[in-house]
Amino acid sequence: GNSVTQMEGPVTLSEEAFLTINCTYTATGYPSLFWYVQYPGEGLQLLLKATKADDKGSNKGFEATYRKETTSFHLEKGSVQVSDSAVYFCALFPPDTGNQFYFGTGTSLTVIP
Amino acid sequence: SQTIHQWPATLVQPVGSPLSLECTVEGTSNPNLYWYRQAAGRGLQLLFYSVGIGQISSEVPQNLSASRPQDRQFILSSKKLLLSDSGFYLCAWSGQGSRNQPQHFGDGTRLSIL
Numbered sequence: 001g002n003s004v005t006q007m008e009g010p011v012t013l014s015e016e017a018f019l020t021i022n023c024t025y026t027a028t029g030y031p032s033l034f035w036y037v038q039y040p041g042e043g044l045q046l047l048l049k050a051t052k053a054d055d056k057g058s059n060k061g062f063e064a065t066y067r068k069e070t071t072s073f074h075l076e077k078g079s080v081q082v083s084d085s086a087v088y089f090c091a092l093f094p095p096d097t098g099n100q101f102y103f104g105t106g107t108s109l110t111v112i113p
Numbered sequence: 114s115q116t117i118h119q120w121p122a123t124l125v126q127p128v129g130s131p132l133s134l135e136c137t138v139e140g141t142s143n144p145n146l147y148w149y150r151q152a153a154g155r156g157l158q159l160l161f162y163s164v165g166i167g168q169i170s171s172e173v174p175q176n177l178s179a180s181r182p183q184d185r186q187f188i189l190s191s192k193k194l195l196l197s198d199s200g201f202y203l204c205a206w207s208g209q210g211s212r213n214q215p216q217h218f219g220d221g222t223r224l225s226i227l
Contacts, residue, residue: 032213043119043203043218044157051213089157091216099145099164100172101207101216105156 002027002094006104009087013080013111021075021107023064023090031092033057033066033073038087038106047075047088080111115140119204119219127227132177132191134222136204139185144206146187147216148179151201163187164209199226 007022025031032051036044048057053068062077073090090104116139126132138144148160159172161179169179176195180188187204202222208214 032215034215036218041221041223043221044205044216046215046217049213049215099162099207099209100159101147103157 002031002092002102004090004092004102004104006088006090006107008107010108010110013109015082015111015113016079017111019075019077019080019084019109021088021090021109023073023075023104025071025073025090025092025102027071027092027094027102029095030068031094033064034091034093034101035062035064035073035075036089036091036103038089040086044089080109082111082113085109085111115206115217117204117206117217117219119202119222121222122220123223123225125225125227126194128196129193132189132194132198132224134189134202134204134224136187136189136219137185138187138206141185141206141208143184143209145209146181147205147207148187148189149203149205151203151221153200157203160189194226196226199224 003026005024034049035047037047038044048059050057050066055066064073064075087106087108089106092102119136147162149157163169163181177191204219205216207216
């Protein structure tokens with residue numbers, strides 16, 4: 001079946017630290033992969049996406065590379081800011097059938113000044 | 114451009130009361146529509162999704178129901194709320210046809226059951 005596994009949080013970093021949030025997936029074929037961000041009290045916003053192997057999605061300094069060989073889509077940012085404090089969700093849309101997205105459980109990030 | 118609206122933003126209801134949450138999408142036609150619940154500090158749980166008017170797929174058994182009376186309108190309902198129905202409810206839409214299209218979320222409804 002299809003599933004997404006994210007690293008457990010919460011994650012606490014100092015401002016300007018390097019961020020990695022791990023995401024691995026299980027799916028047949030080549031799913032589309034997404035990272036969403038949820039700020040407190042708000043809905044989810046699309047952060048970046050990648051639709052085929054070796055694609056790199058990037059936005060607002062965040063990057064993630066679609067790695068088929070390791071079935072991973074880790075989120076990275078070189079220098080986090082306090083404003084990056086949020087919950088991050090990894091998600092996939094499978095290539096075969098259905099219209100359902102599969103989300104990880106979310107990773108809470110707190111950046112302290 | 115496409116927009117999605119959810120209301121109300123917050124709701125406090127007594128146990129046993131009915132519920133109706135509404136979601137509408139503008140700027141697109143024939144979207145896939147979704148209802149999720151997010152319990153405090155937890156991930157997203159898909160409740161219902163719809164690929165067309167009157168077509169509803171339920172992912173988990175519960176006392177909630179969903180309806181899609183119009184192409185861009187998705188309603189989440191309950192006849193009698195339970196304490197366990199408390200949570201943050203999110204509506205989302207995605208375009209049909211391309212598997213590269215992401216989901217777009219509303220701002221959510223925070224539901225508290227007393």
